[in-house]
Amino acid sequence: MRNILFVLLFFVFSGCQDDGDTFGLMMPKDGLSFRPIAGGAVMYYNLPEDDETLFIRVRYRDAYGQEMLRTGSYACDSLLLVGFNEARQNIPATVTLCNRARVESEPIEVTFDTKDSGPVAFFENVKVASNWNGFTVSYDVTGYANGMAHVLYTGKNPLTQEPDTLLISSFPIMEGTDTLSFQVQQESESNTVVIRTEDFRGYMVKQKIWENVEAYSTEKLARSQFEFLDPNKFSKNDPEAQLGFEYLFDGDIKGETCCYLADNVWKTYLAGPGVFGEDLFIIDFKEPKQIAQLRIYCMLNMRDFPYNSIWRTVYDNKLPCKLSVYVSNNKDDKDSWKKMASFEQDREMDASLRWCVNAATSNWDTMDESEVRAAKPSYMEVMLPASGETYQYLKVVVDDTFENEIYGGSGNDTEYVTMHELEIFTKKD
Incomplete structure (x- = not known):
């Protein structure tokens, strides 16, 4: 008997059910709106005035095909939908309500658009130029900025003595304008410069290569x-x-x-x-x-x-x-x-x-x-x-x-x- 009670309590309190059970209320589409932002979108919602409704949930797949679940409540009126790189349109998603018994409503189908993420938009205004014994990287980042940028150049691996791409610096992508100067340890008349960007989850997002960047010897x-x-x-x-x-x-x-x-x-x-x-x-x-x-x-x-x-x-x-x-x-x-x-x-x-x-x-x-x-x-x-x-x-x-x-x-x-x-x-x- 004790085991039966435990199983019943588990199903009551374990969260929204995935066994097909639903409660009657559905989220009206006119209670939702979406605003594209860098790397995702903001979903604004207006939960129905119903004593049974506790949460709102949105499910979608990110740029890598991973299932994403975002949950909101009456404490707020928006959710941040993240996980994208290049700008996309009409990304499908499903929205459900969840009642106090953790049972979800029937899903409604929605779509939303996104803008280029920080690691993608970074390349819109980045320049690599010749400099003394190396090169400079200039950038102008506006709006929502996040992620990391990694600056590399081609040279000889000091351990293997084989050609390799060598990391010279990494820095966070932040809003603003800056020019960074880099002096390479392996002197050369010109360099091949590589910049890679990474998102906040550790995924490499984009790469660009500048070849034959002259280095002025001093x-x-x-x-x-x-x-x-x-x-x-x-x-x-x-x-x-x-x-x-x-x-x-x-x-x-x-x-x-x-x-x-x-x-x-x-x-x-x-x-x-x-x-x-x-x-x-x-x-x-x-x-x-x-x-x-x-x-x-x-x-x-x-x-x-x-x-x-x-x-x-x-x-x-x-x-x-x-x-x-x-x-x-x-x-x-x-x-x-x-x-x-x-x-x-x-x-x-x-x-x-x-x-x-x-x-x-x-x-x-x-x-x-x-x-x-x-x-x-x-x-x-x-x-x-x-x-x-x-x-x-x-x-x-x-x-x-x-x-x-x-x-x-x-x-x-x-x-x-x-x-x-x-x-x-x-x-x-």
Whole structure:
């Protein structure tokens, strides 16, 4: 007897029945409407005012033929129908009502339309273009965005040494416009670029290939190929403390030479006061060149500070967190300068996330000689677009520097800036 009661209770409470039993009420078609969206549709419904009706259910097959079931109640007035990629029309579906006893009504037949999903629509406004030592991917995503994009290029598999398609980056597809720059590890005069998109369920949706995307090779300029100009006389030039702009180009990218110097001797570059928003320096290439990128390095080792009224025993709050790069072919014409690139990080960013991640914060937080030699250099990289245009002059404008995590606040109210090494790269001849 107990087993019979258990079986009866199971059939009462186990959910809507699939054995053909139905209750009399049906969902009127005029209580339903559909709106196509990216990757699916929204079904709007108006449930009948009936004490027995508890749920509404819609069944359909997605783009992969899988049976989909969506359930709604009086708590809402719409259901999201998902599971599609390319836009489709007249997708068949069935709609039923479900009563408190979990018995479904007779189904009614409906159809709905969809729009291209995010992983499909992504390709409508994506471009791949040549860039320095690689390529750029530009996209403009509007409306409902979801899924992932995977960027690959053809090269040689490092394990098998056989031709392969190598993943270089993956990123979520989000609404907005962006341009991403990629430098390939395996240098080549041109690349075959592949972009694949994936939906939110992990299915690969679409792929597009760009062949023969030219990669512009770069080379670091020798010091003899340009002049450093200091129009505002910001550079602190002190032979005794070994401060000056010439130390920007001495090849010491980590501050190793400072380990072996006497106290109060730096061999680095310090500029100020009042540099924010002003022309920090100008580089004269002597002839027009295609300018590719700048690398700005920080010092890893710390010494006792000369000019204590300037340094205030703190180093990292003189390092730039926001700067812009301008180019021109007539340095004396203010209207000829064109902004070509910029770099910005939050001035309050955690030190472990900054471009100068290994820079000491003060002369109490320093590395010894062996640690400096073993450490990786820390540098800011500013890429200029590969536009094919040539310029003779380049200038740097610094707008802000980092805060110091130990002392708080900027501590740099006099607006000084330091950099340890500067490397300039142009298109390789």
